[in-house]
Amino acid sequence: MTQTLKEIHLAHTQGFCAGVSSAIEIVELGLQKYGTPLYVRHEIVHNTSIIKDFEKRGVIFIEELADVPDDKVVIFSAHGTAPDVFEAAKDRGLKVIDATCPLVTKVHRQATRFSKREVHTLLIGHRGHQELVGTSGYVKDHLRHIIEDEADIEALDLPADIEVGVLTQTTLSVRDTTHLIEKLQTKFPNLVTGGKEDICYATQNRQDSVLELAEICDLVIIVGSVASSNSNRLRETAQEAGIDSFIIDTPDEFSFDWLEGKKCLGISSGASVPWYLVEQLVDLIYEKYPQVNIQKKESTEKGIHFPLPKELSDYKLASQ
Ligand code: SF4
Structure with missing residues (x-):
């Protein structure tokens, strides 16, 4: 292999967002307060x-409430949960702790407002993704339309002059979503939208940071799991900027062949990725390229914290 790698640039904004930090803390505190086994519906973060x-x-991840024994505690994941699941848990007498990110809850509230007013609601997102499944539950069946791509917009059979609401998954590509919303605005002049506002600050900042890497690097590696929507969007962001990019779940998936002929490597990670995985990747590469210059600028995200559910914030204070 030609050893040409000279620089590694770490994305200045990457890794845990406030929603993920809070969801992980909820499970940690749940373990301390309620012990094991502790049930979590769906992967707490991807x-x-x-x-x-x-x-x-001792945490047991389940998809169906039926798999939680009676009288147990169940935590609902950061991606958000449909109201009928909350109802079913209540009917079963289960104690629910909700780890939904507040930025997802904000989308749920708007979905509920649209449905109360009988406004047809377009949900832009990926079919089957947990967040979209949860948000769908807040939209009445006869008003709900899932939009994944332009073909879905063309297939929409609604009068052009009615008021139509649009909401998006929080972890989408900013560029693609803006494009889809522009298309929708042409088809429905009375479209009610917050623009790309449903896409959260963490998704936006991480995509901006990858775009900066793409300007200076010739390869971008994203640390993130395949199920993680925001991580996949980071890889696409680099690729759409014309840069080779790969996503790896853990450092052992990294291939040194990717560095063939590359001078500058950019590294970023999704909003649910622990920092130690990025450090392990850097160490792995540094071992082989000890002359490489590693650079990281200061993060633009500072001091963003979401409140914990009351029963756990009280417990945290009491146990401190
Ligand atoms: S990626 Fe955004 S919406 Fe998702 S948990 Fe993080 S802050 Fe919340």
Whole structure:
């Protein structure tokens, strides 16, 4: 292999967002307060390393409430949960702790407002993704339309002159979503939209940071799990900027062949990726390229924290 790698640039804004930090803290505090086994509906965040670690410590991840024994505590994941699941848990007498990111809850509230007013609601997102499944539950069946791409817009059979609401998954590509919303605005002049506002600050900042890497690097590696929407969008962001990019779940998936002929490597990570995985990747590469210059600018995200559910914030204070 030709050893040409000279620089590694770490994305200045990457890794855990406030929603993920809070969801992980909820599970940590849940383990302390309620012990094991502790049930979590769906992966608390989409990261394989975090899930495996919690499983080792007695957390049981389930998809169906039927798999939670009576009288147990169940935590709902950061991606958001449909109202009928909350109802079913209540009917079963389960104690629910909701780890939904507040930025997802904000989208749920708007969905509910649209449905109360009988406004047809277009949900832009990826079919089957947990967040979209949850948000769909806040929109009445006869008003709900999922938009994944332009073909879905063309297939929409609604009168052009009615008021139509649009909401988006929080972790989409800013560029693609803006494009889809522009198309919708042409088809429905009375479209009610917050623009790309549903896309959260963390998704926006991480995509901006990858675009900066794409300007100076000739390869961008994204650390993130395949199920993680925001991580996949980071890889696409680099690729759409014309740069080779690969996503790896853990450092052992990194291939040194990718560095063939590359001078500058950019590294970023999704909003659910622990920092130690990025450090392990850097160490792995540094071992082989000890002359490489590693650079990281200061993060633009500072001091963003989301409140914990009351029963756990009280417990945290009491146990401190
Ligand atoms: S990526 Fe955005 S919406 Fe998702 S948990 Fe993080 S802050 Fe919340």
